[in-house]
Amino acid sequence: MSTLSTDTKPQKKVLPIKGISLLLAFLALLGILMLPTPEGLPVAGHRTLAILAFAVVLWVSEAVSYPVSAVLITVLTTLLLGFGPSLEDPEKLMGTKDALTLVLSGFSNSAVILVAGALFLAAAMQSTKLDRRIALTILSKVGSRTKSILMGAILVGVALSFFVPSTTARVGAIVPIILGMVAAFGLQKDSRLAALLMIASAQAASIWNIGIKTAAAQNMVALGFMEKAFGVHITWGQWFLYAAPWSIIMSIVLYYVMLKVIPPEIESIPNGGTMVKKQLKDLGPLTQPELRLMIISITLLFLWSTEGIVHSMDTTTSTLLAVAVMLTPKIGVFSWKEAEGDIPWGTIILFAVGISLGSVLLKTKAADWMASTMFDGIGLATMSIVGIIAVLSIFNILIHLGFASATSLAAAFIPIVIALSQGLGEHTETAIGIVLIQQFVVSFGFLLPVNAPQNMLAYGTGAFTVKDFLKAGIPLTIIGYLLILLFSATYWQWIGLL
Known part of the structure; x- marks a missing residue:
């Protein structure tokens, strides 16, 4: 009897949290869908933003496993875009077949x-x-x-x-x-x-x-987006x-x-x-x-x-x-x-769906709208290249605190950076450099054990506390960030990345 009660107690604590997180993901989806479509944003773009919010809540809360989140995102995107106006002709429905083709585009990358x-x-x-x-x-x-x-x-x-x-x-x-x-x-x-x-x-x-x-x-992830957006390898x-x-x-x-x-x-x-x-x-x-x-x-x-x-x-x-x-x-x-038996197939599925979601963000103009909404107010267009990288990198590091997967962070953030760099009117080479540098920063999983799977693997040994990890992670993050800015002002310009 005692063994049974010990086994069931953790489940009673864990399951409601997962259930609440999943409910919050659906509420975020419905909340954005109920808002009026912003001017200049296609209906498909509006619905894609709702799906992105749903995905981010799932990824941050880990309400379901990453492979399961990939399946949910695929189904929701297919249905919401399929029963919505076509991008080419808003008078017609896109249709689930065309929507599914768009959603599965990442698998052919x-x-x-x-x-x-x-x-x-x-x-x-x-x-x-x-x-x-x-x-x-x-x-x-x-x-x-x-x-x-x-x-x-x-x-x-x-x-x-x-x-x-x-x-x-x-x-x-x-x-x-x-x-x-x-x-x-x-x-x-x-x-x-x-x-x-x-x-x-x-x-x-x-x-x-x-x-x-x-x-x-x-x-x-970033290279897949960049090849499509800039035609560069x-x-x-x-x-x-x-x-x-x-x-x-x-x-x-x-x-x-x-x-x-x-x-x-x-x-x-x-x-x-x-x-x-x-x-x-x-x-x-x-x-x-x-x-x-x-x-x-x-x-x-x-x-x-x-x-x-x-x-x-x-x-x-x-x-x-x-x-x-x-x-x-x-x-x-x-x-x-x-x-x-040793291949994590779920990782491949998540990766492909992440690329697909990023591609949909770009194709439906949702990434463009997010870039202008998020960054126009702080005057990025008037900043120097190093200033733009400084602001984007800070934002990148802060939102990484909520992500346990750099792959999912790249899928959500890099399309926005691509749209922003294109919207700033920079030369293609400079735009590529800005995007690539932000991908470098996506891998800044230095602060918390939950910021990267390898951190959690080490943390699971019980060799250190979260406080120990932070003691090392804070100076590494600060120095790494300053080094990104130094390289942006010097080395990366010297070799033609910026």
């Missing part, structure tokens, strides 16, 4: 295929344990000083970001290693050293989501040229900030290096699947980084080629049956 391919690569890394071997190899070289171990944890995040295109998977690879190290050192799981290493690993992952195009799914090498210097500087900042705000209780760990080397030895010799995956990954990195220089194969195609090789018997690393 090449960026979705790239994300799917990247998830296969991340699954292969986890399946073969190559990601763990890379992490242990780096940590085995840094020695037993706690400062060196911190540096090693950051370097693991940097190295894995090149080869593991999933932030959660990268942090997931190092979390058990850190917990094992802390336990072997005779420290508690909630010791300052554990907090130091765990927070640094999560923050390093966020920093390098910005530095590398293929490191995070949300980057593909940004290569892996171009992205790296734009963003990697920022991430390198922020990695150094991360090292010093972490030591300042969470100083470890000991300066050196006896036999620390020996313990890590033992874990590496326990993995055994390099297996054939690991060796093949290493060759595939290095080849893929070469293809990504030399796109437009050595060859003309785009990032998506080269990633699909790698997936095909990984799944091929004898020369691959795993079978489809082994792979499909």
Whole structure:
């Protein structure tokens, strides 16, 4: 009886909150639909704004899982637009068939295929344990000083970001290693050293989501929108040229900030290096699947980084080629049956629906209306480029506090930035730069554990508190923001991004 009562109490607390949040989402939808359509905004745009409000409430409150929210958004958009006036001829209904075609446009975007391919690569890394071997190899070289171990944890995040295109998977690879190290050192799981290493690993992952195009799914959201809006393709090498210097500087900042705000209780760990080397030895010799995956990954990195220089194969195609090789018997690393259980298919669905929603915001002029309504009053049109970036970045950081998914934030915010940059009358190159820089800021998940899945993964270990995370996150956010402005005024102008 006692077990039953213990199990039911949490449900009574959780279910009403989820139910209330879902009700609020529908009330937000109906509330906006009942308002008169603003002048200059098509009825389809008005209804799209209502759907966006519904989506944001779902995403912020997590009333339902992200894949379920994607299905609800798809159905509502199809019905509301399908039974509304056509964009081309307001005298006729759009029809659910045409509306559904519009709503599912995201599924045909090449960026979705790239994300799917990247998830296969991340699954292969986890399946073969190559990601763990890379992490242990780096940590085995840094020695037993706690400062060196911190540096090693950051370097693991940097190295894995090149080869593991999933932030959660990268942090997931190092979390058990850190917990094992802390336990072997005779420290508690909630010791300052554990907090130091765990927070640094999560923050390093966020920093390098910005530095590398293929490191995070949300980057593909922005690129998908930009390709449609501007007809531009940004290569892996171009992205790296734009963003990697920022991430390198922020990695150094991360090292010093972490030591300042969470100083470890000991300066050196006896036999620390020996313990890590033992874990590496326990993995055994390099297996054939690991060796093949290493060759595939290095080849893929070469293809990504030399796109437009050595060859003309785009990032998506080269990633699909790698997936095909990984799944091929004898020369691959795993079978489809082994792979499909490790792929988060819901993430792919959310990603495609997010791109679709952003595309609908642009096509129905809802993004244009929101951009003018939100930012015209503060006179963005009269500001310098750096001033515009400063205002947008502050807004971006603040609204991120409500989002647990950078992918959903990018889907909601980047179309508005595209419409704004086009409306400001800037040159196409400058408009592209403004949008791309805001996508960098979308990955600023530094403040709260709930701002990013990798933060929650680290937080779930119990190694640190929300207060600990904030102590590191506040200075990282401030310095990162100031560095965005500095780069906007100098480096990004020098290399032609702005």
